[in-house]
Amino acid sequence: MKGYAMLKIGESGWIEKERPKCGPMDAICRPLALAICTSDVHTLWEGAIGERHNMILGHEGCAEVVEVGELVKDFKPGDRVLVPAITPDWNSLEAQAGFSMHSGGMLAGWKFSNFKDGVFSEYFHVNDADGNLALLPSSINTVDACMLSDMVPTGFHGAELADVQYGDSVLVIGIGPVGLMSVAGAALRGASRIIGVGTRKVCRDAAKFYGATEFIGYREGPIDKQVLDMTGGKGVDKIIIAGGTVDTFAEAVKCLKPGGRIGNVNYLGEGESIAIPRVEWGVGMGHKLINGGLMPGGRLRMEKLGSLVAAGKLDLAPLSSHVFNGFDHIEEALFLMRDKPEDLIKPVVKIED
Numbered sequence: 001m002k003g004y005a006m007l008k009i010g011e012s013g014w015i016e017k018e019r020p021k022c023g024p025m026d027a028i029c030r031p032l033a034l035a036i037c038t039s040d041v042h043t044l045w046e047g048a049i050g051e052r053h054n055m056i057l058g059h060e061g062c063a064e065v066v067e068v069g070e071l072v073k074d075f076k077p078g079d080r081v082l083v084p085a086i087t088p089d090w091n092s093l094e095a096q097a098g099f100s101m102h103s104g105g106m107l108a109g110w111k112f113s114n115f116k117d118g119v120f121s122e123y124f125h126v127n128d129a130d131g132n133l134a135l136l137p138s139s140i141n142t143v144d145a146c147m148l149s150d151m152v153p154t155g156f157h158g159a160e161l162a163d164v165q166y167g168d169s170v171l172v173i174g175i176g177p178v179g180l181m182s183v184a185g186a187a188l189r190g191a192s193r194i195i196g197v198g199t200r201k202v203c204r205d206a207a208k209f210y211g212a213t214e215f216i217g218y219r220e221g222p223i224d225k226q227v228l229d230m231t232g233g234k235g236v237d238k239i240i241i242a243g244g245t246v247d248t249f250a251e252a253v254k255c256l257k258p259g260g261r262i263g264n265v266n267y268l269g270e271g272e273s274i275a276i277p278r279v280e281w282g283v284g285m286g287h288k289l290i291n292g293g294l295m296p297g298g299r300l301r302m303e304k305l306g307s308l309v310a311a312g313k314l315d316l317a318p319l320s321s322h323v324f325n326g327f328d329h330i331e332e333a334l335f336l337m338r339d340k341p342e343d344l345i346k347p348v349v350k351i352e353d
């Protein structure tokens with residue numbers, strides 16, 4: 001089979017590989033649509049997960065099942081499915097403890113294009129099919145379905161980590177596709193005021209659509225100063241971080257109310273440590289919680305998020321700014337994600353409707 005792979009850090013290309021084998025609890029799928037993630041860029045060009053040779057990239061897509069193992073109960077060849085980016089082993093102790101994304105070790109629930117070949121391939125392997133796949137509702141098109149792999153669950157997890165409650169004022173730092181879904185998640189959880197941080201017009205327009213009420217630019221001075229100015233010096237109840245650097249945490253702590261929470265889903269690629277400002281952290285006693293996490297995977301979550309879209313409560317169309325037709329466009333879409341033109345939110349490669 002043909003797949004688009006990381007040959008080594010900084011180099012990618014098409015390769016031929018054996019079709020993966022299906023274990024008793026697994027499924028083999030063929031993609032119907034695929035999406036490129038900022039994490040693919042981090043993996044390939046920044047060596048975020050270390051060196052990999054001839055590893056097929058990609059962890060976002062929806063698919064048709066072509067084969068299932070003899071112990072798989074709920075899926076069969078021909079089923080159209082949502083495929084989460086994170087595919088934990090559901091019988092692991094970590095999953096039993098409530099942290100499925102760390103099944104088998106920290107962050108090890110992330111298997112596609114990390115510990116095994118990813119989804120940018122004619123066929124790909126899904127472990128624990130009954131635990132991880134979900135049927136694709138017929139009313140969701142294949143392009144939107146790709147957003148349910150990672151953007152929706154990750155962005156929404158930011159809102160969960162920050163514990164957004166009815167009426168909260170929420171700052172969302174970073175309004176790329178992940179941050180946009182944090183805005184949507186915060187709005188669905190009842191936030192009153194949602195301040196988005198980001199400069200690109202296309203993202204601001206989409207953020208407004210999803211419920212952002214105001215914006216600030218991180219290039220126009222420290223975020224905390226701008227937020228304190230906008231809130232009469234009080235700060236916000238909750239903060240979701242979906243963009244920025246290790247230094248963003250200090251800005252966040254400075255404009256978070258005592259008792260507030262920061263939910264981080266941003267990948268930190270540089271810097272040795274995160275500095276917490278002593279005084280603004282209440283000299284150690286401010287009840288300002290910092291919570292960072294990888295998105296949870298799993299069928300239950302996929303089914304619930306899918307029903308939210310199918311019920312018309314979450315419109316994913318604004319996320320797919322660039323749609324390519326045909327599997328062969330993966331390289332073009334990936335390079336577009338690396339170059340991030342001003343009008344890009346998310347590139348998607350559609351293979352079938």
Ligand code: NDP
Binds near residue numbers: 150243245248293
């Ligand atoms: P994008 O690059 O599309 O968006 C980043 C956003 O952050 C943009 O709005 C950008 O603004 C803003 N930004 C950039 N620099 C700063 C800064 N210094 N301070 C504040 N805001 C800044 O990324 P994605 O939305 O695709 O992904 C966001 C992050 O989430 C990535 O790090 C990705 O790896 C990570 N991720 C995490 C997952 C998880 O499970 N935890 C899963 C998937 C992704 P501008 O408008 O100027 O571009």
Ligand code: ZN
Binds near residue numbers: 038060150
């Ligand atoms: Zn992703």
